[in-house]
Amino acid sequence: MRLSAPGPGESLPAPWSCAYEAPAPAPFGRSTTRSLASGSLHGKRATHNRDSVSGLVNTGNSCYLASIVQVLLATPPLEKFFLDDDYLREINTANRLGSGGELAETFAELCKVAASGEFRSLSPAYLQEALARWAPQYSDETQQDAHECLLSLLDGLHEDLNLILRPPPPIETSPARETALQQLPEVVAADMVWKEYRDRQDSVIAKSATAWSACDAILNARRRVPTDLQDCIADYLQEEILRDDNAWRCPTCKSPQVASKRVSIARLPQFLVIHLERFAYNARKITTPISFPLSGLELGGLLPPMALAYPSPYELHVPHEPGTSYEFAEGLSEEERWIEIDDETVTPLETADGLDDALLRAEETAYLLFYRISDLLPLRD
Numbered sequence: 001m002r003l004s005a006p007g008p009g010e011s012l013p014a015p016w017s018c019a020y021e022a023p024a025p026a027p028f029g030r031s032t033t034r035s036l037a038s039g040s041l042h043g044k045r046a047t048h049n050r051d052s053v054s055g056l057v058n059t060g061n062s063c064y065l066a067s068i069v070q071v072l073l074a075t076p077p078l079e080k081f082f083l084d085d086d087y088l089r090e091i092n093t094a095n096r097l098g099s100g101g102e103l104a105e106t107f108a109e110l111c112k113v114a115a116s117g118e119f120r121s122l123s124p125a126y127l128q129e130a131l132a133r134w135a136p137q138y139s140d141e142t143q144q145d146a147h148e149c150l151l152s153l154l155d156g157l158h159e160d161l162n163l164i165l166r167p168p169p170p171i172e173t174s175p176a177r178e179t180a181l182q183q184l185p186e187v188v189a190a191d192m193v194w195k196e197y198r199d200r201q202d203s204v205i206a207k208s209a210t211a212w213s214a215c216d217a218i219l220n221a222r223r224r225v226p227t228d229l230q231d232c233i234a235d236y237l238q239e240e241i242l243r244d245d246n247a248w249r250c251p252t253c254k255s256p257q258v259a260s261k262r263v264s265i266a267r268l269p270q271f272l273v274i275h276l277e278r279f280a281y282n283a284r285k286i287t288t289p290i291s292f293p294l295s296g297l298e299l300g301g302l303l304p305p306m307a308l309a310y311p312s313p314y315e316l317h318v319p320h321e322p323g324t325s326y327e328f329a330e331g332l333s334e335e336e337r338w339i340e341i342d343d344e345t346v347t348p349l350e351t352a353d354g355l356d357d358a359l360l361r362a363e364e365t366a367y368l369l370f371y372r373i374s375d376l377l378p379l380r381d
Helices: 063-074 075-082 102-116 123-133 146-161 174-182 186-196 204-215 228-234 352-365
Strands: 034-045 238-244 259-261 271-276 314-330 336-341 347-349 368-373
Touching: 063 075, 063 102, 063 123, 063 146, 075 102, 102 123, 102 146, 123 146, 146 204, 146 368, 174 186, 228 271, 336 352, 347 352
Parallel strands: 034 314
Antiparallel strands: 034 336, 034 368, 238 259, 271 368, 314 336, 314 368, 336 347
16 A cells, blocks of 8 residues: 655654554553564564554565654654654755755654654655655665665764754865874864764764764674674774775875775764674675674773773664564563564564574574664754
8 A cells, every 4th residue: 555745844644553453452552662673573672652663564674664663663762753753843844955854854754753652553655755756766676785775874864963054065085184184193083074974964963863874884794603783893993904906096196005994983972773784795695693682782992092982881672683583571560571573563582492492593594783872862962
C-alpha cells in the first residue's frame, strides 16, 4: 500500500497506519530500545507513554528502511526532540542541500503516530517517498543497503535541521596544512578540524547522531576463527603499511612512496554505530562469528591523552541484521525483556533461551551494531 505525500504546508493524516487498525496488545509496556542489525532488529526502546511497539509494513523491498527507522524511533533523545516539536525551532527550509524541511516534518509525524500506540503496524510510505524525492536512488523498489540508508536519512535530517544559514567557505586542504596538523597533538588537531566542521554544520544530528557515521568502522570479519568486537576494533586501529599497488603518492614529487596509515579516535559520540563488513569482494557473504557485549563496552582506552570521553560505558542499543532487528524492552512489571521486529511483526523474546538463540544467530549475521552511552545526555545543552 503506497500513500501519496502531502503538499507543502499540509498535515499528515492518520493513514500512516495500515494493515491492522486494532490497538496492539501491550505485552511490553513502556520500553527502551536497543538494536542489533541484520535484517531483524532486537533492542531496547524508551518511549513517551508507549504501551507497545508498532511494526512497520514492508512496502516492497523496504525492509532496509523499516529496520533503520525502528532504530531511530528507539533512540530516546532523538525521538523526544521530534515528539516535543523541538525540531520546529531549528528546521531550515531554506537550505538548498536539504529537502525543504519535508524529511524532518515527515519523520516527526511518523514518530508521533508510532508513539501513540494506537496501531499494531504502520506504513512508512510517506517517509520513503520524502526520502526518495531528496535521494532519488530510493525511488524504486530495489533492495538497498541498510547502512547506506541510515547515512542518507541522517544526512537528510541534518540538512533540514542545520542552523547555519550562511556557512563560511570551506578550508582547502594542502600539503602544508596537513603537515601543520600532523605536528600538533592528535587531540588538538582533531578539535581544530571538528570546530571547522561545526562552523558549517550545526544540527542535533551532527552533534550526536552523525558522529555515528563519522565513527563507524568497517571491521575485518574475515577471520576463520570466532573473534570479538574488541579484537575487531583493535585490528581496525592498527597501523597499516602502504606499499606496492597500495603505495602513497607524494603530492610534491608525484611518485609512489612506502608510507604508513593509522586510524585514531579523537572523541567518542553519544551514539556509536559499528558497521561489520559482511560481504566479500565477490559478493560472498561473510558469516564469521563476532561476539559483542550487551553492556559495558569500554572504549576510553583507545583514545589519545586529553581526549574527550563520556564517563559511562556503552550499552547495546540495537543489533541489526538483514530484515530483522531486536530491541530490548522494559515491561510494566519492570522486568527487562527483548523483542524481535521483522517488518510489521513484533515478537517478545520471552525466555532466556530465546534471547540466547537470537544473539547467537546475530553473532554470525549482525551487520550494524548500535551502541549508546549508559547515561544519555540531551541533544542540546
